[in-house]
Amino acid sequence: MIDERIYEMFREIGRDLYGQNMISSHGGNLSIRLGDKVIIKRRGAMLGALKPHDLIETRIDKNDSGVALASTELLVHRTVYQQTPALAICHCHPRTAIAFSLSRDVIVPIDNEASYLLKKIPVITEEFASGTPQMANKVAEALQNYKIIMLRGHGSFSTGQTLDEAFFWSSTLEEACQIMLSAKLINEPFIEYRKMSESYSKF
Amino acid sequence: MTGWNEKILDIDLTTGSIKTYPLDMTMARLFVGGRGLGVRLLWDLVGPGVDPLSPENVLIFTNGPLTGTAYQTSNRFSVSTKSPLTGTILDANSGGFWGMQFKRTGYAVLIVRGKAEKPVYIEIKDEKAEIHDASHLWGLHVSETTSRLGQDRNRRNVLCVGPAGENLSRIAAIMNDGQRALARGGPGAVMGSKNLKAIVVEGSGKTEVADPEQYKFMTYETKKLLAASPLTSQALPEFGTVVMMNLVNNVGALATRNHQHNMFEGAEAISGETLSETYLVKSDACWACPIHCTRISKTEKTGEVEGPEFQTTWAFGAQCGIADLEAIIEANFLCNDLGFDTISAGSTIGCAMELSERGYVDSDLRFGRADLLAPTLEDMAYRRGLGADMAEGSWRLATTYGAPELSMSVKGLEMPAYDPRGMQGQGLLLATSNRGACHMRGNMLGLEVLGLPKLIDRFQVQGKSSYVILNQNSSAAIDSLVLCKFASMGVADEYFARTLTAVTGIPYATGDMIRVGERVWNLERMYNLREGFTCKDDTLPTRLLHEPAPDGPTKGWVVQLEPMLKEYYRARGWDSNGVPTPKKLAELELQEL
Numbered sequence: 001m002i003d004e005r006i007y008e009m010f011r012e013i014g015r016d017l018y019g020q021n022m023i024s025s026h027g028g029n030l031s032i033r034l035g036d037k038v039i040i041k042r043r044g045a046m047l048g049a050l051k052p053h054d055l056i057e058t059r060i061d062k063n064d065s066g067v068a069l070a071s072t073e074l075l076v077h078r079t080v081y082q083q084t085p086a087l088a089i090c091h092c093h094p095r096t097a098i099a100f101s102l103s104r105d106v107i108v109p110i111d112n113e114a115s116y117l118l119k120k121i122p123v124i125t126e127e128f129a130s131g132t133p134q135m136a137n138k139v140a141e142a143l144q145n146y147k148i149i150m151l152r153g154h155g156s157f158s159t160g161q162t163l164d165e166a167f168f169w170s171s172t173l174e175e176a177c178q179i180m181l182s183a184k185l186i187n188e189p190f191i192e193y194r195k196m197s198e199s200y201s202k203f
Numbered sequence: 204m205t206g207w208n209e210k211i212l213d214i215d216l217t218t219g220s221i222k223t224y225p226l227d228m229t230m231a232r233l234f235v236g237g238r239g240l241g242v243r244l245l246w247d248l249v250g251p252g253v254d255p256l257s258p259e260n261v262l263i264f265t266n267g268p269l270t271g272t273a274y275q276t277s278n279r280f281s282v283s284t285k286s287p288l289t290g291t292i293l294d295a296n297s298g299g300f301w302g303m304q305f306k307r308t309g310y311a312v313l314i315v316r317g318k319a320e321k322p323v324y325i326e327i328k329d330e331k332a333e334i335h336d337a338s339h340l341w342g343l344h345v346s347e348t349t350s351r352l353g354q355d356r357n358r359r360n361v362l363c364v365g366p367a368g369e370n371l372s373r374i375a376a377i378m379n380d381g382q383r384a385l386a387r388g389g390p391g392a393v394m395g396s397k398n399l400k401a402i403v404v405e406g407s408g409k410t411e412v413a414d415p416e417q418y419k420f421m422t423y424e425t426k427k428l429l430a431a432s433p434l435t436s437q438a439l440p441e442f443g444t445v446v447m448m449n450l451v452n453n454v455g456a457l458a459t460r461n462h463q464h465n466m467f468e469g470a471e472a473i474s475g476e477t478l479s480e481t482y483l484v485k486s487d488a489c490w491a492c493p494i495h496c497t498r499i500s501k502t503e504k505t506g507e508v509e510g511p512e513f514q515t516t517w518a519f520g521a522q523c524g525i526a527d528l529e530a531i532i533e534a535n536f537l538c539n540d541l542g543f544d545t546i547s548a549g550s551t552i553g554c555a556m557e558l559s560e561r562g563y564v565d566s567d568l569r570f571g572r573a574d575l576l577a578p579t580l581e582d583m584a585y586r587r588g589l590g591a592d593m594a595e596g597s598w599r600l601a602t603t604y605g606a607p608e609l610s611m612s613v614k615g616l617e618m619p620a621y622d623p624r625g626m627q628g629q630g631l632l633l634a635t636s637n638r639g640a641c642h643m644r645g646n647m648l649g650l651e652v653l654g655l656p657k658l659i660d661r662f663q664v665q666g667k668s669s670y671v672i673l674n675q676n677s678s679a680a681i682d683s684l685v686l687c688k689f690a691s692m693g694v695a696d697e698y699f700a701r702t703l704t705a706v707t708g709i710p711y712a713t714g715d716m717i718r719v720g721e722r723v724w725n726l727e728r729m730y731n732l733r734e735g736f737t738c739k740d741d742t743l744p745t746r747l748l749h750e751p752a753p754d755g756p757t758k759g760w761v762v763q764l765e766p767m768l769k770e771y772y773r774a775r776g777w778d779s780n781g782v783p784t785p786k787k788l789a790e791l792e793l794q795e796l
Contacts, residue, residue, distance in 0.1 A: 003665040034666040035774035085676070085696075085717040087669050116427065144712040147697065161650070161673065162657040199420040203701075 002039060002055050006032070010041070011050045013167045017092050018048025022174060028092040028155070029071040030163055033081050036060055041071045072131045076157065079136035084143050086159035090166035093155040094174035096181055101150040107173070108200050110183060114176035115194055119203035121173055123150040130154070148173055205411040206268030206707035207231050208311040212332055214325060216397050217258055217317030221332050226311050232709060233792060236267025238294040239683030239723040240312065241283025245292065246726060248314070251733045255287035256371060256396040258318035264305065264402070267685040268707050271306035271410045272418070275425050276687035278303045278490035286388035288373040288547070288596050289615040289639045292730040293388040296685055298489035299380035301360040307406025315399060324352070324401035329408065337400040341369060344540040345378045352403050354381060357490060363401035364391045365542025366584045371395050372594035374547035378539060382509035386544035388616060388638055413708030421702040425694050429493055432693035434653070439496040439689060440486055442475030444513035447648070449474045454652055454661070455757030456625030458618065459521045460570050461553040462611045462746055465622040466754040469526025473516050482532055494689055500532050511535040517620035518549025523556060524570030534576040541584040547596055550617035552579055554597035554610055555589065563604040564589065608745045613640035614736070624747055625757035626651045628667040631767040632675065634741050637727035643688060645674035655692055664763045668771035673717070680720030722791040725783050729796050738781035741768060
């Protein structure tokens with residue numbers, strides 16, 4: 001039986017991801033680590049309108065019947081939990097960030113907030129960019145050093161101690177990318193306001 | 204290799220021998236420094252069954268690769284030993300200047316063994332170490348000892364014990380730089396049992412850094428984040444740690460009158476805000492710390508003195524039913540000068556007050572008797588009357604007088620200010636802490652009250668073990684670096700990992716650093732198991748498990764420990780009896796245990 005408080009966390013953040021255009025109707029997924037188990041969105045459920053039965057509990061280290069119902073990205077979530085200290089994962093499809101990921105190997109924000117919080121977001125490439133062991137390992141490896149990463153052309157994976165912390169990084173990334181896009185549209189010389197900003201790309 | 208001093212100084216007070224030898228760098232990479240390195244060395248040096256107050260116990264002083272680099276809060280050092288209060292593994296760390304100065308001498312570790320025939324002190328000037336007669340210092344208070352040995356802010360630094368340590372009080376602290384403490388678990392008694400009055404350090408070395416550019420960047424970014432956080436840039440500098448008093452009281456989690464209540468009607472009178480408006484003279488800081496949480500307070504009796512901190516103010520305040528800030532400042536100063544752990548001292552007095560009120564003990568101690576704080580502390584330090592029993596800590600005191608359930612302790616170590624009935628995760632943290640009830644073993648206050656990094660439901664039980672485990676591991680890692688926990692209130696673990704990488708040249712991902720903490724935690728657990736502790740010791744005082752909290756927003760709650768504990772053992776990779784499995788030990792490169 002999953003605690004009502006935990007369901008509320010999923011429901012609120014799923015709703016906000018959808019409301020902020022960070023996912024399509026059935027896209028994205030969320031999970032938390034609960035001791036030696038993971039609670040993850042049910043496969044095919046709508047994050048924007050989660051019901052209590054849309055949360056699936058399964059083991060992190062091995063399969064049980066829960067795996068038949070869990071999100072297609074379960075393998076990535078499990079691998080991240082096994083290889084990093086993450087307690088929560090947010091996977092979404094932030095549109096502007098995806099657009100930037102198509103032409104860059106790293107996204108280095110230019111706005112103040114994301115510079116403080118994220119410094120740099122690596123973009124990784126995987127041919128089979130959904131639910132494969134290769135992808136799971138690449139994502140988990142990158143998340144050992146970064147709290148949010150982009151999978152080229154697919155979306156972001158972010159980690160935190162709580163779901164809203166992981167959501168925060170995703171939201172910050174998309175906001176940063178929207179600002180970068182706006183700056184490009186304005187197309188005027190950039191005035192650097194950050195000391196040591198050249199170090200961000202080496203973070 | 205950069206970052207670490209690669210030498211151990213090993214002094215045997217029984218024989219007078221002074222040796223130096225290389226630090227095992229494989230061990231250093233796995234355990235980093237501070238608490239981690241301390242427990243690894245102690246595992247080999249102090250086997251099962253050793254009396255903590257015998258010459259066979261050792262004191263292991265350690266610094267870490269970041270110590271002395273000038274990275275924010277890189278001033279701390281650690282001591283590891285077997286605790287005379289709990290019989291468990293013990294480490295305690297402290298700020299100020301001594302740790303930075305110790306690093307400058309060129310040593311990573313100082314091991315002190317045996318027992319001197321008569322009182323001595325150790326003096327380390329760069330790599331030269333000498334043992335001197337300390338007969339003229341024995342019996343002196345901490346401030347006098349520190350002054351006579353030539354304390355000079357950041358040039359020559361003194362660590363010593365006061366009368367409490369000399370008289371083997373099991374709640375005696377080791378004091379450094381006058382009023383800083385390696386407080387918990389009675390390390391001062393271990394030092395006293397060795398007839399070791401003081402250790403003086405004076406050094407001129409510098410800590411080299413592998414990647415100066417990245418190190419400079421991390422220091423700059425850390426500075427920005429600490430400045431951006433209202434907690435580290437405003438609340439702690441302006442009010443000190445006592446800023447927590449009203450915050451914790453308001454959520455109904457401030458232990459009061461020996462945990463009989465969970466809210467204190469006098470909280471405002473002893474809060475950080477009141478301190479700032481009354482007795483505060485100025486703030487101060489440890490070496491290389493921008494936070495400035497140290498209070499300098501003044502009363503007629505004390506003059507200008509350091510403190511009081513939040514836990515101290517709580518221990519002599521709410522826990523004793525005392526809302527008299529002046530009396531608390533004086534008790535704090537006296538504790539420092541006698542060389543006591545303020546939490547254990549205050550809480551033991553609170554316990555004695557309840558024992559007296561309930562008729563177990565014949566004394567004048569009553570909740571609210573501020574006038575008795577100072578004379579009681581003196582009695583404890585010199586083991587006079589009831590003070591002799593109180594010097595043993597609250598668990599032995601309450602047991603002696605037939606009411607062990609009135610000791611608010613875990614594994615014999617007195618609890619901190621937080622009533623875990625209002626913070627369920629804090630309850631699990633305290634019950635499973637390897638050195639006994641300690642709030643510094645994981646920042647559940649951050650998650651359950653302050654919203655660091657984000658607020659979680661403090662009454663939630665399911666899933667709490669995950670938070671507790673991550674924060675215990677993180678805390679053990681920070682203690683091994685050795686940095687201050689307040690830095691982690693503004694800066695995430697990833698900054699520490701990247702700084703460690705920049706300083707040592709060895710790549711540590713955030714997960715690697717947390718893994719160091721997990722390794723340390725498991726080794727500490729193994730140490731306690733070897734000493735005969737079992738899962739039955741992972742518990743809390745009966746009052747907190749069975750008596751519903753009577754006050755405010757926490758009213759009606761008890762700690763739901765059992766389900767959290769079961770989940771905790773599984774999530775730790777331990778068996779149902781709380782024993783780390785061979786698989787877990789191998790995963791942590793502890794298979795040789």
